[in-house]
Amino acid sequence: MSSDALSNLLQENRVFPPAAEFAAQANAQPAMYAQASADRLAFWAEQARALDWSQPFDEVLDWSQAPFARWFVGGRLNVAYNCVDRHVAAGHGDQVAIRFEGEPGDRRDITYAQLQDEVCQAANALLELGVGAGDRVAIYMPMIPEAIVAMLACARIGAPHSVVFGGFSAHALASRIDDAQATLVITADGQHRRGSAMPLKPAVDEALQTLAADGTSPVAHVLVVRRTGGSVEWTDGRDVWWHEIVERQSTAHQAEGFDSEHPLFILYTSGTTGKPKGILHTSGGYLTQASFTHRNVFDLKPDSDVYWCTADIGWVTGHSYIVYGPLSNRVTQVVYEGTPDTPTHDRWWDIVERHRVTILYTAPTAIRTFMKWGDHLPAGKDLSSLRLLGSVGEPINPEAWMWYREVIGGDRCPIVDTWWQTETGAIMISPLPGVTGTKPGSAMTALPGIGAAVVDDEGRPVANGGGGYLVLTEPWPSMLRGIWGDPQRYVDTYWSRWPQYYFAGDGAKLDDDGAIWLLGRVDDVMNVSGHRISTTEVESALVSHPKVAEAAVVGATDETTGQGIVAFVILRSGALADGEDGAPVIKELREHVAKEIGPIAKPRQVMIVAELPKTRSGKIMRRLLRDVAENRELGDATTLADPTVMNLIASGLATGTSED
């Protein structure tokens, strides 16, 4: 991170202390901090005991093989039982678990008793399809209740799921299926998005075709939910309709307790190389922290709240704060399939009003989009049911934070800005509502039981007012247990810079009160609309196009999406005739990246250049490219191998830029 970024201390001095009325009813208690710091492991053991264990654990943490942790050693539990059955057993079978709203306007309420039946039927169907404990299942689905049922069914039988975001391409899906060697793919015929039925299954067909062509397809079956009803290609013997196999199953299924460290899921996320990392999470520790944080950070009251997390189950937020955290706490939650602008730009506020949503959890990029769309849209709906607002995925700028508080929260709802990662599994840094005061733009402090620090290059904690790198200083229950199939990469990526700390990859600063302000990634990972995309991944996609000789990608600040992807590309000779307009090639390249990775990775801008700025050792100087992308004066260019390169780039820009 540049020293500019560090010294650019945010001049934010507004503080919102917890309101007495909220504090009086809050789940979180001030004593939690002291209790956890007095005995961290005892604190987590107490949280773990809020779950239902078929066999109690006999050791809280085994860190003897650090950085490979084992939490709640010797304990056994069934994650799906904890999320569904125990609520039914406690007499809450009639409580609505999921209030589903499809984009076209179809609605469906699912009670805990119905959810239990569906999860058991789906579990029995998976068993019939030959899936057993330990087998991996890929889930490539839209935001429909069956996606949640599918995840819980996997958890119930101990088959780790690997959910792949429905916006990813066939190519990205194939590499994830291959890496995890999934034997089953669960998908849907299509999904409703922006007013049309978009096919989904063709991407699965294409992915499996690619894998079969390589002779490596591990997939025996594809289980297909009918959502849109369009016609689909069918491979007999491999493809099975969900309604044909699941609905005829028995609703009885005995949930077995699995070891606390039994793998629960793999979730792929971008790293600094082109190959996504399969982040591995296990059962007992993950569920303990997902559940604890959901209850206390969102102040969930199972009998009265209506919770809505707008994330997609394809991301970790969907895993921890739609499925495992909320359901383990007996939530009633809204699940919405579509986009916020369908059929009109106030769809979200319509949903809040109609379902009387009390807790809303979303991302800064959405908040900034709504700011742009105008205050009249939320003002036209009754949002008075809201009592708590959450933010996740990227730093929230103070202006968006204040807008969220005033326009959406009517100045009365605490905001929890929650910092965490796919790797951390659950929230790590966040205010506790009713306990911690908040400042617009700060995630405030580590939760009870969590150790976080901001350190300098040498790994020394900085004093208040200083900036550096965010590290986690203690193992935590929902920490990743490794990278699927690559333990060394786990050690190298997170535990090698300072072996005693987990290195998160984020820059941060402490303000004068010791509150933490996240400053964004310090590695070559971009954050676009709260989604992590590595520069190398996009570069590899670009150079796989026959017209591209070399490519360098940077994340440039973007008003709405946080960062936008800007690509600098050197074309192969002959790709563009003398004087030929670059626009068609640029369009082709943007489409190519969308096809290779998915539309979320489509560069905002592609610039055709003659050269790239490199150091003498050949490393691309992204910092200078970022200056160009952000229209800034160039920073220090003295280490460039060829100082004239930047002039070359600047002179080429006039003709080579495309923004659409």
Ligand code: PRX
């Ligand atoms: O840079 C941080 C940013 O998102 C990264 C983690 O991305 P991912 O694994 O996709 O998980 C996103 C949802 C948890 C982090 O390294 N990030 C996440 N939450 C915040 C954030 N940056 C600032 N403030 C946050 N609240």
